[in-house]
Amino acid sequence: MVLGLLLARAGVAVTVLEKHGDFLRDFRGDTVHPSTLALLDDLGLAESFARLPQRRVNTVQLPLGADGSLVTVSDISVLPGPYNYVAMVPQWDLLDLLADEARKEPSFRLRMSTEATSFLVERGRVTGVRYRTSDGRTGELRATLTVACDGRGSLARSRPELRLRQFTCPMDAWWFRLPRRAGDPHGLVGGAGDGFLTAMIDRGEYWQCAALIPKGTDAERRAAGLERFMVDFSAAVPWLADRAHALRSWDEVKMLDVRLDRLRHWHRPGLLCIGDAAHAMSPVFGIGINLAVQDAVAAARHLVEPLRRGAVGLADVRAVQRRRWPTAAATQTLQRFAHARVIAPVLAGRPPLGNARWAERVSELFTTAPWFRRVPAYFIGYGAMRERPPAESVR
Ligand SMILES: Cc1cc2nc3c(=O)[nH]c(=O)nc-3n(C[C@H](O)[C@H](O)[C@H](O)COP(=O)(O)OP(=O)(O)OC[C@H]3O[C@@H](n4cnc5c(N)ncnc54)[C@H](O)[C@@H]3O)c2cc1C
Incomplete structure (x- = not known):
């Protein structure tokens, strides 16, 4: 939805397909991070967003204490600027807000209850999708570029050449x-x-x-x-x-089912994968939505010009992966560390980080050295790399 809005504002014709009839899924996570809050501000949506029901959260706590007690490992309130918190907003409200805003653009279409069922491929290039609506109608939609942002069960994952790499989740x-x-x-x-x-x-x-x-x-x-x-x-x-x-x-x-995986290739001619479709995130640190939104922003910035020309080359989609891969890989590495060294031992009734003394030391560091919490705070708030929307989409 973020990519659709940014592209439509820049005058690109966009059709978003959503297989459900509404956005009322309650298991998506509700976190809207500082980077997304700053983006909404750039898009002129800060006031509409502020009217949505929300709670503010500044800290992340993990059970790092020797007895499994919670330790604050990240304090987002120390970040500079007005957006030094995570807003907890029902995701359907945020998606409705973005959809309403995008519908104001004449080049935007949102087709609810429409599921992409397979790719159209011509001479090795993805040229769109076949779809089926909830009342059983089927059809084809052709596009200069097809973006798979359909989550971890993405249709694109049926393409073996994209090569899915899976990591164990405890x-x-x-x-x-x-x-x-x-x-x-x-x-x-x-x-x-x-x-x-x-x-x-x-x-x-x-x-x-x-x-x-x-x-x-x-x-x-x-x-x-x-x-x-x-x-x-x-x-x-x-x-x-x-x-x-x-x-x-x-x-x-x-x-x-919690999964952590990543495609080696996020693209092929005519196709780009972003968000969980490219790199399924674990709920650890609550940052998957942030990454998906930032992928969309980076994709919009790289693709506005080629889409306006009506010709998106392999180099254009490759540039998006090159830009976003380091952040996705670094974040997943941290999640894997948390899975292996904190979550798995605690679930098995053992102390986190291998032994109780280590856990105590780290817990002490987080408690006695507030500056130490800045690094994860920035990482959770903005990700490893902050993305700016294309100038044409800013209001
Ligand atoms: C238990 C759990 C809790 C989590 N909690 C958090 C959290 O608190 N904060 C956080 O930041 N991250 C959290 N995450 C991670 C987060 O949910 C994902 O990283 C994030 O939702 C990815 O966004 P996305 O837009 O790429 O995919 P999704 O949010 O999965 O969206 C995909 C969309 O595509 C639609 N769709 C799917 N297939 C098709 C199709 N064939 N045709 C048309 N439409 C289709 C779906 O209906 C859906 O609307 C959690 C993950 C899990 C497993």
Whole structure:
């Protein structure tokens, strides 16, 4: 949607296909990072965005303490400028805002309930997609450039020449809601239990809860009973214990498969992959949305001119990967480190970082040297490389 808006504002004809009839998916993550807040400001959307329901979060906490206690590893409030926080906004509200804004451009079309089903390929070049609508109609859409921003289950991943590289992930996520009450904490709150980690996202009326469980243990844990999980959960998050019974059946607990992978090639003639389609991100640090948005901004900047000319060469799409690959690879390396050295040991009931003394030292460093938290704060806030939108899209 970000890429569609930026290109349409620059006068490029864009059609966005979305397979669902609305944006009401609740498992996308709600984080809008400083880089995206600054982008919305550049696009003249800061005021409309400020009117959306939101909570502000400044800190990220990980269970690095020797006893699994939470340590602040990143304090975004120390960053300079007005956007020194992460806004927690239901993603459907943000997407609706972007869609409404893009629809003001005569060259923009959004086709909801329309699923891309395969690529059109002519003489080795992708020339568009075949699609199917929710009422069963099918058709073809031709394009100078097709951008796959269809997430980690991307259609582009069916193309073996793009070469998917997968990394091991120690966890999956359970996703469920619990009621929120006046007097509860605000923002993003974490916790560590016996064999699981939790994160609660403040969505105003309710808590969107995530529980990270060891990969592949979903069926076995469900078989142990909901009551057992609720007892463990209440022990890990005592301030929510009085509402644990609000969860009545396992049907209310969705299992989200966590993946971390990356395409070696994000492009082929006529095709570019960005966001999770190019590099599926783990929920660790909550930065996948930031990366996807920044990919879109970089893609718009590199592609406006060739798209206006109506001729996008391999060098143009390659330039986008060259620009964005280092950030994606560096971020995934950090996520892999957190998976291996923090999440996997904690889920297995061992101290993070190999031994309790190390964990204590690092935890001390984060606690006693606030400057140490600046590096992850900048990384989470802006990513390794900050992207600027094309001048034509700025308002
Ligand atoms: C459990 C979990 C929690 C997470 N929490 C966070 C978080 O808090 N913060 C954060 O920054 N990141 C988080 N992430 C990572 C984040 O969700 C992704 O990195 C981010 O959503 C990627 O954005 P995207 O636009 O590339 O893909 P997506 O958000 O997956 O969007 C893809 C879109 O394409 C549509 N689509 C798919 N296939 C087709 C098709 N064939 N035709 C038409 N439309 C199609 C989908 O309906 C969807 O709207 C989390 C990930 C997981 C697994």
